[in-house]
Amino acid sequence: xKVKIALAQINPYLGDLDKNISKHTxxxxxxxxxxxxxxxxxxxxxxxxKLNDLTQEVALKPCDTLLSPIFELSKHxxxxxxxxxxGEDEIPYNSAIYLENGKVKNVYRKIYLPTHGMFQELRxxxxxxxxxxxxxxxxxxxxxxxxxxxxxxxxxxxxxxxxDFLFAMSNMPLRGVEGDKPGIQYMVEHTAYVYANFFSExxxxxxxxxxxxxxxxxxxSFVETPFGNVLGFSGILKENLSFAEIExxxxxxxxxxxxxxxxxxxxxIKRNLDSILSSEDLK
Amino acid sequence: xxxxxxxxxxxKEFILDFxxxxxxxxxxxRGILGLSGGVDSALVAYLAAEALGRxxxxxxxxxxxxxxxxxxxxxxxxxKDIGIPYEKIDITKIADPYFNEEKLNNNLRIGNFLAxxxxxxxxxxxxxxxxxxxxxxxxxxxxxxxSTWYGDMAAGIYPIGDLYKTQVWELAKFVGVPEKIINKKPxxxxxxxxxxEGELGAPYNDLDVILNLYIDKRKSKEEIxxxxxxxxxxxxxxxxxxxSQYKRTLPPVAKFSPRTVGxxxxxxxxxxx
Numbered sequence: 001x002k003v004k005i006a007l008a009q010i011n012p013y014l015g016d017l018d019k020n021i022s023k024h025t026x027x028x029x030x031x032x033x034x035x036x037x038x039x040x041x042x043x044x045x046x047x048x049x050k051l052n053d054l055t056q057e058v059a060l061k062p063c064d065t066l067l068s069p070i071f072e073l074s075k076h077x078x079x080x081x082x083x084x085x086x087g088e089d090e091i092p093y094n095s096a097i098y099l100e101n102g103k104v105k106n107v108y109r110k111i112y113l114p115t116h117g118m119f120q121e122l123r124x125x126x127x128x129x130x131x132x133x134x135x136x137x138x139x140x141x142x143x144x145x146x147x148x149x150x151x152x153x154x155x156x157x158x159x160x161x162x163x164d165f166l167f168a169m170s171n172m173p174l175r176g177v178e179g180d181k182p183g184i185q186y187m188v189e190h191t192a193y194v195y196a197n198f199f200s201e202x203x204x205x206x207x208x209x210x211x212x213x214x215x216x217x218x219x220x221s222f223v224e225t226p227f228g229n230v231l232g233f234s235g236i237l238k239e240n241l242s243f244a245e246i247e248x249x250x251x252x253x254x255x256x257x258x259x260x261x262x263x264x265x266x267x268x269i270k271r272n273l274d275s276i277l278s279s280e281d282l283k
Numbered sequence: 284x285x286x287x288x289x290x291x292x293x294x295k296e297f298i299l300d301f302x303x304x305x306x307x308x309x310x311x312x313r314g315i316l317g318l319s320g321g322v323d324s325a326l327v328a329y330l331a332a333e334a335l336g337r338x339x340x341x342x343x344x345x346x347x348x349x350x351x352x353x354x355x356x357x358x359x360x361x362x363k364d365i366g367i368p369y370e371k372i373d374i375t376k377i378a379d380p381y382f383n384e385e386k387l388n389n390n391l392r393i394g395n396f397l398a399x400x401x402x403x404x405x406x407x408x409x410x411x412x413x414x415x416x417x418x419x420x421x422x423x424x425x426x427x428x429x430s431t432w433y434g435d436m437a438a439g440i441y442p443i444g445d446l447y448k449t450q451v452w453e454l455a456k457f458v459g460v461p462e463k464i465i466n467k468k469p470x471x472x473x474x475x476x477x478x479x480e481g482e483l484g485a486p487y488n489d490l491d492v493i494l495n496l497y498i499d500k501r502k503s504k505e506e507i508x509x510x511x512x513x514x515x516x517x518x519x520x521x522x523x524x525x526x527s528q529y530k531r532t533l534p535p536v537a538k539f540s541p542r543t544v545g546x547x548x549x550x551x552x553x554x555x556x
Contacts, residue, residue: 014308015554052549174297177289211304213552214440216297237300 001248003138006031006039006077007221008241009234011210014048015058021046021069024081028073030241037138038078042208042221043110043146043171044094046083050212055124059086062097062104074099078136080143082169084125085109091126096143096169098134106134110145111154118173118215119147131157139164139248146170149191149205159199160266164251166195170207174218182218182236189222189230196224200254200261202246209237226254287450287495291457294450295330298442302334305440306415308553313414317405317435318342318369319472320357324419325464326455327442331417332365341412342369345401347378354472357464364461370408374400394473398434406437415439423448423487426494427520428527429479435471436530447491448479483523485516493520 008027013019024041031039043049047058060066060083070079078100085095085107094110109128113121131154133142142158142165149155149168158166168188176183192203203224208217221234223244232244255261306314314331318324331340344358355371362369378400387393409416418438422445424430443451448469455465469479469487480486493512496502497520504521508514533545542548 014551050551050553052551054550054554177294177297179290180293182293211301211308211553214301214305216301218297237296 001138003038003246003248004034004036005204005223005232005244005246006034006036006241007204007206007223007232007234007244008039008041008045009206009209009219009221009239010041010045011208011217011239012042012045012048014212015051015054016048017046017058017060017066020048021066025069025073027241028070028077028079032073032076034241034243036077036243038080038136040167040169040204040206041079041081042206042217043082043096043169044084045081045169045208048212049171049208049217050215051084052120052124055084055092059084059092061086061088062107071099071102075102078105080167080169082145087126089126092124093128094121094125094145095128096145096167098136098141098143100136105136106132106141106143108132108143108145110148112147112151114147131161133158133161133163139251141165141167143167143169146172150187152195155195155199159201159261159264160269162261163199163201164248165202165204166199168192168203168205170205171217172207173215182220185218185220185236188220189224192222192224193228196226197228197254197258198260200226200251200258202226202251204244209239226250287447287491289450289453291454294446294454295458298330299334302331302417302440302442305553306335308555309415309439310555311413311415311439313339313341313412314417315341315343315405315409315412315414316417316419317345317401318358318361319419320354320361320464321467321469321472322455322460322464323421323443323451325357325361325460326451326458327417327419328361328365328367329455329458329460330442332367337365337367339414340365340367340417341408341414342367343401343405343408344369344371345374345404346371347373347397348375349475350472351475353467357461357467360461361464372404374404377404390474390477394471394477395431395434397473398431398471402434402437417442418444420444421446421448421451423491423494424479425531426498426527427483427490427523428530429471429483429523430530432530447494448487449491484519485513489516490520493517494524497521497524 080098082096085093087093096108098106111128113125115122133140140163142163172184174182196203206221207219209219219236223231232242234240234242314335342362416438418441421443430436452465470477496507507517536543536545538546
């Protein structure tokens with residue numbers, strides 16, 4: 001099946017929900033005009049990143065009527081976007097919501113919240129607990145948010161549930177300006193290449209652009225096919241809506257020609273992990 | 284000596300976007316800066332003119348009676364080359380009454396006072412022009428504390444604050460700042476004959492490599508000395524960084540309320556409602 005993925009590399013307004021909802025609908029409408037099947041936004045696309053004490057003020061329940069323009073558009077296209085989710089436990093989470101046919105299909109809460117150097121996420125967010133996958137009309141999707149993507153263990157959990165697509169919704173600030181591209185982008189590309197090839201899945205990396213308090217997010221969004229080809233590259237530093245047209249049969253071909261998934265023994269992994277975790281040495 | 288080389292095309296694009304976006308998120312469309320004739324302010328002027336448009340960047344030439352005539356000539360060279368509006372205000376008549384009253388002859392006090400007079404003029408003119416003050420401090424001087432607190436450090440944004448001096452030279456070349464300005468000896472020009480490298484005790488080539496090893500590569504003093512750098516120089520660099528930390532942070536607030544400025548009132552700088 002042919003699937004057209006739209007990568008919404010946007011520059012959100014920090015802490016301004018109204019303006020960001022307009023920006024979302026603008027990008028979603030453009031994706032619909034271009035006959036995309038799904039549009040993927042970056043992490044915290046509805047709020048911006050460096051919220052700090054604003055975190056509570058922009059937190060929304062997924063059912064909030066403020067979001068209805070986006071829900072409405074999801075009757076025409078699948079939408080994955082980021083927000084500060086006000087949980088049913090009244091804790092704010094750094095979450096990604098997936099909408100399909102006007103309804104919430106999935107909510108993913110970021111698990112690894114970086115809190116070191118320029119990052120302060122654990123000061124403001126509750127921590128997610130589960131990597132779940134969900135079935136869409138074009139295949140099974142797992143979502144990770146920014147730092148989660150650099151934890152192969154989380155990508156592995158999506159793989160263990162046989163994800164066909166791994167979405168990496170990010171807010172990666174630029175650091176490293178020695179090479180041809182931002183230093184951090186090399187790491188992202190290598191990671192995507194490894195996951196796509198070894199987990200025989202499509203990796204959809206969407207990163208934002210723009211500056212907040214001096215930190216500059218660099219974009220560089222793209223889709224990596226299970227054969228390690230890069231599609232739909234969005235360029236760096238500028239807002240862009242790029243498209244990747246993919247063929248889902250590639251997953252089948254990849255799993256035939258390089259059958260790592262068939263070989264995988266998840267119970268063996270579990271036994272090993274259980275034994276490692278119950279070892280006295282760890283206590 | 285290893286050169287701290289960067290991809291200057293990427294750096295330039297990044298800083299241009301930074302100036303554009305941070306100017307707007309601070310509520311301005313224009314920028315203003317003091318233009319000394321040195322490479323730092325020249326570079327910021329070129330970058331700002333490209334980012335905000337030539338008409339939206341104003342240069343202030345603020346000589347004192349001891350300012351070297353070369354500095355003014357070079358500042359004019361920049362103004363003419365970019366084609367930005369400028370004003371020249373001689374600060375002698377502002378500063379001298381105070382110096383005479385105080386019978387000042389201490390270079391450091393005079394230098395700091397001049398830097399703060401320039402700051403006052405720049406911020407007043409910023410108000411008049413409706414502009415954000417563009418800082419021209421680079422990473423070397425910010426880290427070494429080689430600048431006047433609330434003087435030349437006072438600014439709305441620091442476009443080149445993450446570039447070491449040797450990288451400023453390289454980016455200036457890339458951007459097309461006149462060679463004459465890039466090649467001259469760095470000086471704060473606060474008194475005749477003053478040079479940065481004379482005061483700091485080593486060429487920027489050495490200082491920057493030591494700073495880079497310590498700050499960016501997280502090497503210890505001992506590790507850096509064991510790499511063959513002069514022990515006294517390394518210690519001098521570390522001491523300058525330690526001693527000037529107060530300049531790089533908000534002043535401590537005596538905290539007793541639930542939410543205190545600088546401690547736990549943590550709204551982002553760029554937020555506007």
